[in-house]
Amino acid sequence: MKQSRRSQYLAAAVCAALGFAVAPAGEADGTAPVSSGPPLDVYNNFGFPMGFDVSKMDTSADPRQNFQRYAAGKWLDTATLPGDLGNLDAIGLVNKQVERRVASLLVDAAAASPSAKKGTPLQQVGDLYAAGMNVERLESLGVKPLQPEWERIAKIEGRKALAEEMARLTLLTNHPVFLDVSVSLEIRDPTRYVVSVIDPELTLPAREDYLEADLAPVRAAYVQTITDSLVLAGVPAEQAKARAAKVLAIETRIAGKKLTEEQKRDFNATYQTRSYADIKAALSNLDLDAYFQALGLPTGGDLMVSEVDAMKERNAVLAEYPLSDIKDYLQWEALRLMSPYLSPALVDAQAPLTRALTGQAELPKREQVVANAVANTLGHDLGQLYVERYFPAQSRSDAEALLNDVRAEFRLRLEQNTWLTPSTKAYALEKFDKIKIVVGYPDKWIDYSSVDVQRDDYFGDVTRLNEFAVRRALARLGTPPAPDAFSNPKNSLPTVVNAGYSPDMNGIEIPAAILQPPFYDPKADAGVNYCTLGAVIGHELTHSLDWMGRLFDANGALRDWWTPADVAAFDERSKNLINQGNAYEVLPGVHLNGQLSAGENLADIGGLMLGYSALETHLKANPQDDRKIDGLTPEQRCFLAWSQIWAEKIQPELLRTYAATNPHPPGAYRMVAPPSNQQAFYDAFGIRAGDKMWVDPKDRVTMW
Numbered sequence: 001m002k003q004s005r006r007s008q009y010l011a012a013a014v015c016a017a018l019g020f021a022v023a024p025a026g027e028a029d030g031t032a033p034v035s036s037g038p039p040l041d042v043y044n045n046f047g048f049p050m051g052f053d054v055s056k057m058d059t060s061a062d063p064r065q066n067f068q069r070y071a072a073g074k075w076l077d078t079a080t081l082p083g084d085l086g087n088l089d090a091i092g093l094v095n096k097q098v099e100r101r102v103a104s105l106l107v108d109a110a111a112a113s114p115s116a117k118k119g120t121p122l123q124q125v126g127d128l129y130a131a132g133m134n135v136e137r138l139e140s141l142g143v144k145p146l147q148p149e150w151e152r153i154a155k156i157e158g159r160k161a162l163a164e165e166m167a168r169l170t171l172l173t174n175h176p177v178f179l180d181v182s183v184s185l186e187i188r189d190p191t192r193y194v195v196s197v198i199d200p201e202l203t204l205p206a207r208e209d210y211l212e213a214d215l216a217p218v219r220a221a222y223v224q225t226i227t228d229s230l231v232l233a234g235v236p237a238e239q240a241k242a243r244a245a246k247v248l249a250i251e252t253r254i255a256g257k258k259l260t261e262e263q264k265r266d267f268n269a270t271y272q273t274r275s276y277a278d279i280k281a282a283l284s285n286l287d288l289d290a291y292f293q294a295l296g297l298p299t300g301g302d303l304m305v306s307e308v309d310a311m312k313e314r315n316a317v318l319a320e321y322p323l324s325d326i327k328d329y330l331q332w333e334a335l336r337l338m339s340p341y342l343s344p345a346l347v348d349a350q351a352p353l354t355r356a357l358t359g360q361a362e363l364p365k366r367e368q369v370v371a372n373a374v375a376n377t378l379g380h381d382l383g384q385l386y387v388e389r390y391f392p393a394q395s396r397s398d399a400e401a402l403l404n405d406v407r408a409e410f411r412l413r414l415e416q417n418t419w420l421t422p423s424t425k426a427y428a429l430e431k432f433d434k435i436k437i438v439v440g441y442p443d444k445w446i447d448y449s450s451v452d453v454q455r456d457d458y459f460g461d462v463t464r465l466n467e468f469a470v471r472r473a474l475a476r477l478g479t480p481p482a483p484d485a486f487s488n489p490k491n492s493l494p495t496v497v498n499a500g501y502s503p504d505m506n507g508i509e510i511p512a513a514i515l516q517p518p519f520y521d522p523k524a525d526a527g528v529n530y531c532t533l534g535a536v537i538g539h540e541l542t543h544s545l546d547w548m549g550r551l552f553d554a555n556g557a558l559r560d561w562w563t564p565a566d567v568a569a570f571d572e573r574s575k576n577l578i579n580q581g582n583a584y585e586v587l588p589g590v591h592l593n594g595q596l597s598a599g600e601n602l603a604d605i606g607g608l609m610l611g612y613s614a615l616e617t618h619l620k621a622n623p624q625d626d627r628k629i630d631g632l633t634p635e636q637r638c639f640l641a642w643s644q645i646w647a648e649k650i651q652p653e654l655l656r657t658y659a660a661t662n663p664h665p666p667g668a669y670r671m672v673a674p675p676s677n678q679q680a681f682y683d684a685f686g687i688r689a690g691d692k693m694w695v696d697p698k699d700r701v702t703m704w
């Protein structure tokens with residue numbers, strides 16, 4: 001449901017329920033066992049079953065004192081973090097399963113594509129993968145495919161040519177270059193498309209990475225990566241070093257004017273309508289007319305904008321730096337964005353930065369890098385092949401039945417709600433009933449068949465696919481809304497292990513890849529399924545009515561429909577939540593940001609509560625299911641299954657990055673915080689005042 005970059009930005013900011021997708025990585029040979037690794041590894045969950053299982057528990061631990069260990073102590077003791085990952089939890093484990101499936105799919109497609117009909121998913125996916133895996137050819141070409149672009153940049157004279165080149169690079173890379181100009185649904189009126197001008201994200205993930213003294217090692221690693229990459233592209237070493245320092249200096253200036261993660265969550269302040277003339281004046285050193293014309297967009301009228309202060313800083317940079325520096329900067333951007341499609345040595349050059357940001361020792365293997373490229377450019381072709389082979393129709397209907405139970409539970413709670421004002425409550429129900437939930441894959445796939453994908457032209461293939469994607473989005477201006485379901489490579493492709501609520505669509509997407517153990521297990525008991533997939537669905541549903549959801553109406557328009565009294569009641573009820581978050585120490589001296597993580601924590605608490613309530617309703621209607629399994633009641637299995645999906649191994653570097661940028665709290669916290677806000681959890685395990693897991697009722701959070 002997120003076809004535009006603006007929407008992608010929203011989705012990333014809002015949720016994607018389960019968190020930032022773990023950077024996918026891994027073995028590509030879909031069938032052979034890993035020859036160098038130990039016999040039990042990440043691909044077979046270190047010998048544990050994928051679904052909920054008592055063998056992962058440490059039953060010598062006391063659930064009343066240390067629930068994390070009780071729930072998953074054996075798994076935590078046994079699992080090891082693969083070198084190519086910064087963290088590993090159930091999402092990461094399922095990712096590995098999906099990666100292996102996708103890998104075997106890609107290998108098969110590459111073998112079959114030479115005889116497949118031109119323009120079919122099989123031909124395009126197979127030939128693109130084969131092109132990316134032709135390492136010998138890519139090595140022999142080096143940076144040659146990028147050379148014409150570098151030469152064009154070098155020849156730029158004047159502002160018009162500069163703006164045209166920025167627009168051109170946006171088309172080639174499907175990524176904003178210096179400025180983010182695109183066509184998006186108008187955030188306050190999603191019945192129409194508008195042109196948006198947004199200050200693009202910088203390369204380092206958090207503005208703090210540029211600004212805070214103790215993050216100097218991250219910046220040093222970034223400079224190293226830029227220098228190494230430029231040297232590989234033929235720039236003399238001394239010059240490369242100087243250029244890298246300038247890139248960092250320019251981006252640091254802009255970072256100083258960017259919004260904080262918390263500020264970005266205030267959509268009303270973040271997204272504004274400004275006239276074209278206003279923005280043209282703010283960007284007086286850029287030829288905005290030329291930029292727009294190069295993308296085929298009309299100049300004039302109103303624009304949807306975000307982060308104008310940062311844009312003004314970019315404008316100042318354009319005035320203060322000589323054109324030659326700006327050209328160097330554009331050459332670096334072109335190289336950075338296209339290096340995955342050039343010599344593999346350029347991908348390796350990213351190692352210092354990846355290590356500094358995530359702590360992972362190894363980069364993803366070539367097969368995985370190429371698989372990611374296929375997902376990014378031909379996501380729906382890949383999705384079709386995946387669904388055909390791996391997603392049984394039964395999974396779709398099973399998930400739909402479960403989500404209807406959870407949905408009914410939430411509606412009942414809303415009807416019985418006592419703290420919303422009557423008019424807000426009435427609209428909440430109206431909005432709730434309009435939430436569109438889609439499961440597995442889209443009804444209509446994106447058709448890439450007009451794009452020429454050749455087996456021996458990786459760089460050309462990707463640039464053609466990028467241009468297709470950008471032009472397709474730009475062409476929407478003036479047409480009725482027609483969002484693509486399951487189309488965000490990070491959050492919602494059918495091959496992504498995630499689920500997400502999009503407030504601008506008032507819709508939830510549950511991709512095919514998450515509908516497998518431990519999130520959904522057709523063989524598991526109700527206690528387990530309601531508190532894993534059921535809780536995930538509940539989590540997403542609560543997003544429709546939380547800090548973010550309340551800002552968007554039933555049709556997805558940005559319109560705060562709460563009264564001040566509702567906001568006050570909500571804030572009062574969330575105070576404990578923010579206090580709980582702030583009190584939690586992620587690393588020695590590094591605390592969770594209670595405010596930043598409040599939305600996700602609240603969704604976890606609400607989601608688990610809804611999953612649990614739906615379970616109780618189910619058990620009443622199906623008394624035969626109300627029995628002990630492995631000596632555990634359905635209620636105990638519910639909380640244990642929840643906790644097991646969040647058991648996580650993580651590198652401290654990534655924990656630090658997440659604490660600053662990720663609204664999702666770390667796994668160790670998610671394992672226990674949502675249960676410990678529910679009385680049912682204490683009842684299930686006999687936890688009493690004085691026990692370590694006990695949270696006093698006055699400090700707990702109950703929202704829904």
Ligand SMILES: [Zn+2]
Pocket residue numbers: 014015016017018539540543599600603
């Ligand atoms: Zn969420």
